[in-house]
Amino acid sequence: ITELWHRNSSPSASLEKKLPQNPKTKEQIENLVRNGMNKELRDRLCCRLTFGTAGLRSAMGAGFCYINDLTVIQSTQGMYKYLERCFSDFRQRGFVVGYDTRGQVTSSCSSKRLAKLTAAVLLAKGVPVYLFSKYVPTPFVPYAVRHLKAAAGVMITASHNRKEDNGYKVYWENGAQITSPHDKEILKCIEECVEPWNGSWNENLVDTSPLTRDPLEEISKIYMEDLKKICYHRELNTKTNLKFIHTSFHGVGHDYVQLAFKAFGFKPPIPVPEQKDPDPDFSTVKCPNPEEGESVLELSLRLAEKESARVVVATDPDADRLAVAELQENGRWKVFTGNELAALFGWWMFRSWKANSSKEADVKNVYMLATTVSSKILKAIARKEGFHFEETLPGFKWIGSRVKDLLDNGKEVLFAFEESIGMYNNIF
Numbered sequence: 001i002t003e004l005w006h007r008n009s010s011p012s013a014s015l016e017k018k019l020p021q022n023p024k025t026k027e028q029i030e031n032l033v034r035n036g037m038n039k040e041l042r043d044r045l046c047c048r049l050t051f052g053t054a055g056l057r058s059a060m061g062a063g064f065c066y067i068n069d070l071t072v073i074q075s076t077q078g079m080y081k082y083l084e085r086c087f088s089d090f091r092q093r094g095f096v097v098g099y100d101t102r103g104q105v106t107s108s109c110s111s112k113r114l115a116k117l118t119a120a121v122l123l124a125k126g127v128p129v130y131l132f133s134k135y136v137p138t139p140f141v142p143y144a145v146r147h148l149k150a151a152a153g154v155m156i157t158a159s160h161n162r163k164e165d166n167g168y169k170v171y172w173e174n175g176a177q178i179t180s181p182h183d184k185e186i187l188k189c190i191e192e193c194v195e196p197w198n199g200s201w202n203e204n205l206v207d208t209s210p211l212t213r214d215p216l217e218e219i220s221k222i223y224m225e226d227l228k229k230i231c232y233h234r235e236l237n238t239k240t241n242l243k244f245i246h247t248s249f250h251g252v253g254h255d256y257v258q259l260a261f262k263a264f265g266f267k268p269p270i271p272v273p274e275q276k277d278p279d280p281d282f283s284t285v286k287c288p289n290p291e292e293g294e295s296v297l298e299l300s301l302r303l304a305e306k307e308s309a310r311v312v313v314a315t316d317p318d319a320d321r322l323a324v325a326e327l328q329e330n331g332r333w334k335v336f337t338g339n340e341l342a343a344l345f346g347w348w349m350f351r352s353w354k355a356n357s358s359k360e361a362d363v364k365n366v367y368m369l370a371t372t373v374s375s376k377i378l379k380a381i382a383r384k385e386g387f388h389f390e391e392t393l394p395g396f397k398w399i400g401s402r403v404k405d406l407l408d409n410g411k412e413v414l415f416a417f418e419e420s421i422g423m424y425n426n427i428f
Helices: 002-008 023-034 038-045 069-086 111-123 140-147 182-192 216-228 234-239 253-263 290-296 298-307 338-356 377-385 396-408
Strands: 056-059 095-099 129-131 152-156 165-172 244-247 311-315 322-327 333-335 366-371 388-392 412-418 422-425
Touching (some): 095 111, 095 140, 140 165, 244 253, 244 298, 253 311, 298 311, 338 412, 388 396, 396 422
Parallel strands (some): 244 311
Antiparallel strands (some): 311 322, 322 333, 412 422
């Protein structure tokens, strides 16, 4: 097993002088061998990463069950093999790759590097790759997959996990994360081609291949334009005296949240300066997860009090989760749960739909969704208002897949959510 790791975790001898290597993971394995740590060797080398509700996710390090250069390359080779089987026009449609800011300075397994290796595998096989030139929020990747009509996409991120982790989120052509049987079939394909192909290690292909395309400007612009479509009272937003504080928890969110507030007509939120810029070490929080509530929002709440701001919004490191806190009349802060936020957003989306729809619009064509572990508040609203409510299995991959089915059948999906502060609205 150890020999297999060494053979697979570096380029072949003929390419060794030309292509980059990652000696750190090899060194970790050699240290375990040298110190006789057989149990840890078995744990690292005798099992492989599998797809969970959020794709592949693990600590960064050496081993087939860790996130590293080799496992990312192997996963992408398996993706290529499976997508080639599923889409006869794969080489015309292309593949989207995005990444967050993890490990940017301190780790050889940085998200940017892993994204480049992901792109290199596909570029070496003649597949066009839409690789974002800068870190982006996770929602940009599925949005780009659908907008660009790509076959699939990958986001390199571990979301709100600890700093030692990274991940590989896979999105299908419908913009949803993969569900069965795709996950099982991709794993089979990974196991059929574990040795890196010629070119798979060559991240320089990203800069030299004519098949590399940067979708950042286009996607950012059209995404913000689509946000305006669900802003039904923009003129009121431009006049409000409300002040907002925003924290991006050292992740990707700052620039994009500033743009989103502008799209809605608000003044830009005041950023928490200590948490505004990317920091893969998450130096001001023990856990970069806004779902933890007031305990991780301390800097935001203190800044809000200083600035006389009533509302705090927080995005997790890859900006696909939203937490909100509001100052109450009694001077205390109320941190909303995911279920409470969904009640507010769901009610607002339906109220706005009703106020802006034509007389011919049929409420029976309108849908909202939630996962089975979430509040039934939307079901209660649907029963009263006459629209449809559906439940899915936990995980946004199930919500996204069902939403696409409904849209393809001419239905209107206004809103969907999961209690873990994850929301979907109808711009997607």
